[in-house]
Amino acid sequence: MFDSLPLVLILLVSSVLLVGLFRYLKLPAMIAYFVVGIILGPHLIGVLPDSESSRHFAEFGIVFLMFSIGLEFSLPKLYSMRNILFGLGGAQVLITLFASISLAWWFGLHLTSAFVIGSAFTMSSTAIVSKILMERVDLNSRHGRLAIGILLFQDIAVIPKNKGTPRLFTRMETSKIMNMVEGMEV
Numbered sequence: 001m002f003d004s005l006p007l008v009l010i011l012l013v014s015s016v017l018l019v020g021l022f023r024y025l026k027l028p029a030m031i032a033y034f035v036v037g038i039i040l041g042p043h044l045i046g047v048l049p050d051s052e053s054s055r056h057f058a059e060f061g062i063v064f065l066m067f068s069i070g071l072e073f074s075l076p077k078l079y080s081m082r083n084i085l086f087g088l089g090g091a092q093v094l095i096t097l098f099a100s101i102s103l104a105w106w107f108g109l110h111l112t113s114a115f116v117i118g119s120a121f122t123m124s125s126t127a128i129v130s131k132i133l134m135e136r137v138d139l140n141s142r143h144g145r146l147a148i149g150i151l152l153f154q155d156i157a158v159i160p161k162n163k164g165t166p167r168l169f170t171r172m173e174t175s176k177i178m179n180m181v182e183g184m185e186v
Contacts, residue, residue: 004057010047014040028132033061081149088146089153096122119161126151 014036022032042050100118129151138144
């Protein structure tokens with residue numbers, strides 16, 4: 001436990017300094033946290049080792065982020081957003097999914113592979129966008145409510161996609177996709 005104290009202090013000091021710089025530059029603080037993680041992570045400077053304890057530490061950060069976002073929402077507020085959530089959010093997911101599938105299929109991918117790629121393109125990060133909207137005090141603005149409605153529908157849409165996607169694949173398609181992904185590594 002005490003082995004991680006210097007690591008925590010390095011992360012906190014680095015985060016405070018970089019957030020201060022990003023605020024001065026009028027950039028979202030969320031991006032500063034990502035930059036600290038990238039710079040101090042195992043692939044650049046290497047202060048944070050690629051270990052199980054580092055992953056647990058990162059998971060705590062995500063839990064705290066999600067908790068702070070959850071404090072901003074209430075059930076009555078979500079219920080009042082149901083038309084935006086299912087209307088605009090559903091339309092965004094379906095249109096993006098259809099366009100992505102069509103484009104991937106046009107490039108010669110099998111329909112199930114195109115579906116997986118299209119599903120990835122329909123997602124964005126609720127945690128990042130909502131935190132930026134909170135920082136800019138835009139969460140209750142018209143565009144903030146529209147963005148949150150779309151993001152929440154994307155989060156809901158993950159469940160059937162994650163449950164249904166494995167059933168779409170055969171072993172041959174899975175190996176094709178893995179070969180394609182391995183070929184993209186830099």
